[in-house]
Amino acid sequence: MLSDKPNDTNVSQEVMDTKDIEVDLLLQAVFMKYGHDFRNYSKAHLKRRINQRLQLNGYNTISELQNKVLWDKTFFRTFLQDLSINVTEMFRDPEFYLTFREKVVSDLKTYARLKIWQAGCSTGEEVYSLAILLKEEDLLSRTQIYATDFNKNVLETAKQGIYPKKEMELYAKNYIEAGGKGKLSDYYTSKYGSVLFDKSLSKNIVFADHNLVTDGVFAEVNLIFCRNVLIYFDKFLQNKVLKLFNESLTKRGILCLGTKESLRFTDFEQSFSMLDKKMRIYKKLQIPKK
Amino acid sequence: MKAVVVGTSYGGMEAIRNLLMNLPGDFDLPIIIVLHIGSNTINSYISQLHHKTNRKVKEAREKEPIRRNTVYFAPPNYHLQIESDFTFSLSTDPKINYSRPSIDVLFETAAWAFKDKLIGVLLTGSNNDGAAGLQTIKKFGGITIVENPETAFAKTMPSSAIELFEPDFVLDIKNMAEKMAELGK
Numbered sequence A: 001m002l003s004d005k006p007n008d009t010n011v012s013q014e015v016m017d018t019k020d021i022e023v024d025l026l027l028q029a030v031f032m033k034y035g036h037d038f039r040n041y042s043k044a045h046l047k048r049r050i051n052q053r054l055q056l057n058g059y060n061t062i063s064e065l066q067n068k069v070l071w072d073k074t075f076f077r078t079f080l081q082d083l084s085i086n087v088t089e090m091f092r093d094p095e096f097y098l099t100f101r102e103k104v105v106s107d108l109k110t111y112a113r114l115k116i117w118q119a120g121c122s123t124g125e126e127v128y129s130l131a132i133l134l135k136e137e138d139l140l141s142r143t144q145i146y147a148t149d150f151n152k153n154v155l156e157t158a159k160q161g162i163y164p165k166k167e168m169e170l171y172a173k174n175y176i177e178a179g180g181k182g183k184l185s186d187y188y189t190s191k192y193g194s195v196l197f198d199k200s201l202s203k204n205i206v207f208a209d210h211n212l213v214t215d216g217v218f219a220e221v222n223l224i225f226c227r228n229v230l231i232y233f234d235k236f237l238q239n240k241v242l243k244l245f246n247e248s249l250t251k252r253g254i255l256c257l258g259t260k261e262s263l264r265f266t267d268f269e270q271s272f273s274m275l276d277k278k279m280r281i282y283k284k285l286q287i288p289k290k
Numbered sequence B: 001m002k003a004v005v006v007g008t009s010y011g012g013m014e015a016i017r018n019l020l021m022n023l024p025g026d027f028d029l030p031i032i033i034v035l036h037i038g039s040n041t042i043n044s045y046i047s048q049l050h051h052k053t054n055r056k057v058k059e060a061r062e063k064e065p066i067r068r069n070t071v072y073f074a075p076p077n078y079h080l081q082i083e084s085d086f087t088f089s090l091s092t093d094p095k096i097n098y099s100r101p102s103i104d105v106l107f108e109t110a111a112w113a114f115k116d117k118l119i120g121v122l123l124t125g126s127n128n129d130g131a132a133g134l135q136t137i138k139k140f141g142g143i144t145i146v147e148n149p150e151t152a153f154a155k156t157m158p159s160s161a162i163e164l165f166e167p168d169f170v171l172d173i174k175n176m177a178e179k180m181a182e183l184g185k
């Protein structure tokens, strides 16, 4: 089987169909045994990740992989890591942060206390970027940030706030393009090829395990950041998660998506107005449009 | 046939322009393209192409349904995937062969979705992205076309595919357009 292997002959319709069954069974097994629900993630992406794992371990079928996933918990952690993409950077899409400063910050300044939820924070680069921006705008001290992810490994890194020094060249460049008011190096100390971000930045950040698919509303917030997470979900799941966001946002709350994500083709297009079209910054409407 | 996927890097802007300009106006299959362009935006190239070819040209959006009479480009810095319901999805997975978007990712997921109703085209380029993906297209019953390395601007990309397996056609751009028109009927 696994006729995608180089030099194998053509893939028959039967093989294709059987593999699709195997993928569904594997996701069902993961959900039933471990409670992680990937059933409505993008199938094309899942299949690519699953195939990579098959090749790495030399398994011939997805059923073999399923057997291992069910009976070997340590292996499951590895497989979970395969399925979660944690690629991130500081001030990713600098233009987004620039626009955020111009179009959102003045609005945020009208609040005496501010609650922000950053969903899918990965290893934390994005949340430290946000904290720096808020600090420069004199907002950090009145803000409570909830930074959540369903991957415990990345949350651990995020909490520590330690990153490789070699990344800082790109991040410093992003920071300037993002409208930074000082130098990125003002916010960290370097040691042995690593940098440690200032604890004053993370003082008001709570890092927590939260699964967007299976967990519910946990706080009412003024602003939600959820960037480059929804792209991994199918339409059904996007709608489910957007419902959660809609319920978690206060009146006129703000939603920031990734620059290639949008509310178009979703059920919530009418519930938000556009603060910035290009940078995908939305504002919750008191009464949804018809 | 239901769709065409195209991959190219070095020399690709010119090659795509040539290919599209040589296609007959009534060629209506969706054309989905990965062009390695670094982290630059692709907008000005897209509007230029639209004016030159009189075709609808746009960046592919996630969840967007794939339509006829449209040329789609992968957004820079994202991998472009095809889902089985013929919509696009994006991912920010690490670079593959130093590339994001990766041609292999588009080709492989397109093969899964379109199976034998797909035409895969690999053009000029200076790395070997796309060769494995094109082979997958062939295994799923699709038609594979490679630009003639002798006349291509950069031959590494087409040559890598020819070394890996035997594509259905090896053609220069002009004949390629004719072949596509014939297959698209």
Ligand SMILES: C[S@@+](CC[C@H](N)C(=O)[O-])C[C@H]1O[C@@H](n2cnc3c(N)ncnc32)[C@H](O)[C@@H]1O
Binding pocket: A084, A085, A086, A087, A088, A089, A092, A119, A120, A121, A122, A123, A126, A148, A149, A150, A151, A154, A210, A211, A212, A213, A214, A226, A227, A228, A229, A258, B092
């Ligand atoms: C590509 S990263 C995006 C990181 C960051 N927001 C950015 O844009 O740079 C996607 C993150 O979403 C997280 N994620 C995926 N599915 C999730 C879920 N169901 N619940 C919570 N987090 C999830 C992953 O663990 C990963 O850290």
